[in-house]
Amino acid sequence: MGRPKSFEPDVVVARAMETFWTKGFAGTSPADLAEATGVAKGSLYHSFGSKRELFGKALELYGRTGAELAEEVLSRPGTAKERVRAYFTLLVDLDLDGPVRRGCLAQNTVEELGVRDEEAARAVHRIEQRMIGLLAARIEEGRLAGDVDRGVDAGAQALVLQATLSGLRVMAKTFDRAVLHRIIDTALAGF
Amino acid sequence: MGRPKSFEPDVVVARAMETFWTKGFAGTSPADLAEATGVAKGSLYHSFGSKRELFGKALELYGRTGAELAEEVLSRPGTAKERVRAYFTLLVDLDLDGPVRRGCLAQNTVEELGVRDEEAARAVHRIEQRMIGLLAARIEEGRLAGDVDRGVDAGAQALVLQATLSGLRVMAKTFDRAVLHRIIDTALAGF
């Protein structure tokens, strides 16, 4: 019983995620969140406790959807190298095609909140680990399929690719598409 | 004539840089700056105009000293690969050995202020460009000296290395030393 919720929590979290992604954690005020979600400030606090807690949900959602996208793109037909290139290119292009270059929420978070928020750092770490796992699995798959050199260490290679990807997303804030694509090409020529 | 300055502006900028680096732009209040520099708030505003302007000076100083360090380390005797490894390792270790993992001020800036501050983005871009130039020069030097493969495109390779370095500094916020060193090893095996 009691008055029913007038909004879908998942939708609110998704909208909040977009806002945090675009404006950063500190840059997003409760008023911004109320406007973005269409839910009054007080109600948001009633449902989510605090700005930080809502952000936690948003980051979690980001990690989940990000992993799903990666999984989807990496698993399409093609060699490991082709699939990784497609995925990296997709991320870079998505960012550059948007109205603002918001980069990666996880990275933005760890850079902005850094060490001051242990919990956030751990959440980001989990997201990165998952990505590395997906990359390693796809490389290993390619190795067994024969399109990746026998001698490649999938785990080590996945780590380097993750570093490259993180770097690309940093550089996507200040460099143009041609440069970023060139980096992808050169980086992938290696393995 | 007039009352003489009671502080060295360069020293104040250096102290401010340390504070911004550790706490971020938004995370650093005028009160923090006054405490860190030993100069009263009002005096800081009198000398530097605004928090943002002081930050500008701090970022400029960061770029300059960073470039000097890179130049110094890269130019010591050894092959290009050895020197790049030494430089990357130095940066990672410096970050991990500090009391807090503050990463790279330039990167933190572009992630935190991102597109909302065009000027900051441009400043960071200049810093990145300079770094890429230094890497490219060192690789080209190695190519001519014979310790780098003839077929390597120094410019393209420098871009990839910059991406790797940026990625390393992001990952240095959440991963441990062993992983980061492993990434350096694998990434450098390539060229």
Place this chain on the structure above:
DNA sequence: CTAATTTTTGACCTCAAGTTCAAAAACCGT
């Protein structure tokens, strides 16, 4: 010493962020 000039400083101001809350609204079972 005085006048002119420049710095220094903490008090003060304004505004918005982040949060709390009391009252109104919307539901359900009886």
Place this chain on the structure above:
DNA sequence: ACGGTTTTTGAACTTGAGGTCAAAAATTAG
């Protein structure tokens, strides 16, 4: 329709950020 329960909401509160300012302090020229 009433009581119990949960949500919704804007108003209200507290706090600190970012910045301004008037008065005091420190200098030099004359």
